[in-house]
Amino acid sequence: MGSLSGPLDDPTRDAGYPADHPGRVGFFTDTSVCIGCKACEVACKEWNALPADGVSDRGAGGDVLGMAGMGYDNTGGLGGSTYRHVAFVEQRVPASRSAPTDLGMPSMDLPGATQSGEHRADATEVRWLMSSDVCKHCTHAACLDVCPTGSLIRTEHGTVLVQSDICNGCGYCIPACPYGVIDQRPGDGRAFKCTMCQDRLGAGMAPACATACPTESIRFGPLDELRAEADARLATLQSHGVTGARLYGRDPDDGVGGDGAFFLLLDEPEVYGLPPDPVVTTRDLPSMWRHAAAAALAVAATVGAAFVGVRR
């Protein structure tokens, strides 16, 4: 049994692999360059031979190809048949970003009159946030911890994988995930999620989504290299005045020990459907067992005491 929470350098070693296991790989999804093309979703569906699904309250299933008032989002969220999900967020923001550049062209207006297109304080414009969500491959993965059959495992690459031939569809992993990633596939009964293309990793290939991404919004590689890349990218954006930019899931000190798949976001995580401060539920499991043991002892004591000193 590995550790349940806190920073952990090598979850693969913690899971019992020998010291010469392959390095931990991951995704860095830079949403600032995502164009919402959904190539990642389609590539994932194709490579993993996943059935189509549509919007419903719980991700996969129902309302095939419906848009359900959610911008250009027709998958709604990650689910049992959707391992990559592109979120579309349409926002009204102050129009400061579109202040026109003066090209020194002759004007049709009277001298001194307001120039057409000039920035007004109350002007707004639309901005689109697009983000390709995926399983976070947590350092401390609650889905893996709570799986009663051993179907969910840590792979040699440090990722988290469902072995479908073992899963009995108990569904425990589904509410255990603090990100709402893994889900039951309707009509199948078992739980599914991103495999980080385990079948490609072994052959030295990158996952299908990262390969298909035309803007390099999805980057795949050794996790420590991705973290350094992300830090540099964040510094660049901040130097350009993109104050909303932030890294999400990069910090090994966070509630899940850092994510194997982390993000650069332009707004608060909940806007993209991500929890702002996720914590692996099994962090508290030792205390849960202690409370349950105390309550069980209370049951035993109550039943035992009930037999003491009763007239028959």
Next chain:
Amino acid sequence: MVPDADFRSYHDRPIIKPPVWKVPDVPAYLYLGGTAGVSASLAALADLTGRPGLRRSGRLVAAAGAVSSVAFLIHDLGRPERFLNMMRVLKPTSPLSVGSWILAPFGTATGLAAASELAGLLPGAGRAAGAAGAVLGPAMTTYTAVLLADTAVPGWHEAYRELPFVFAGSALASGGGAALLTGHGDGPPRRVAVAGAALELAASHRLESRIGMSAHAYRTGRAGRILRAARAATAAGVVAAVAGPAADALHRRRPRRRRLLDAVAGLLLNGGSAATRWGVFDAGMATAWDPAYTVVPQRERLRRREAEQEERHE
């Protein structure tokens, strides 16, 4: 509900995935396991203290509860034919794995004790099996609380300290109540039922006063209605359970009236216990569906942490 004006979400969609666990399967599994656990303990002590009626009723209820609990668990699986994969490993980090390893020997032991009881054969083996079931019984009543709490569902996880005591009280009330219902409630079972009902009510109250925002889900909507009905049934069950002996003490003993009151008490306590499990289940589901229960407390936690860090820097 949107209690916080700052609260934002992605098109109001849930953040965590609501459990795919079904009703009545999972609430019934929780309730039956608890009832069976206490009944097994009652039966074994009845055996030791020479109460054959209570022993028989306890053994039969324990076995029936264990078997039907397992049936509901299997029915809820996405792949029921793979149920035995539960016994593939023993994982202390998985409450369902630990629970399976409690439930399987408990079901076997209580089944053997009940078989011995019904067949009237091998009383020594029946006693040994009954004792094994009695030892596992208390664990049966509370591991299910960890099962719910060890999730990202705010209404369950936030309640991880209180939930085992709610389930313990609920199981004592229904286990004692089952003996009242079968007409063997005099003495220990009545005490167990009343003490359990008191624990169930007190622990539920403490849960709702301590878990913060998620308490709202325990008080409103369908879960709130179910839990109010559960409390009313449990309280009425206590009144009925003590009414029989009280009436006997005041007036001439009337065994028929006593039996009727005990049966009503048993039904009310079991109804209240089952409704408590269902209400807790439903309240958790409500907190899973509404992203506010996930986002608002986590935002609050972040704000507190940032304030602490600023203080440290100053």
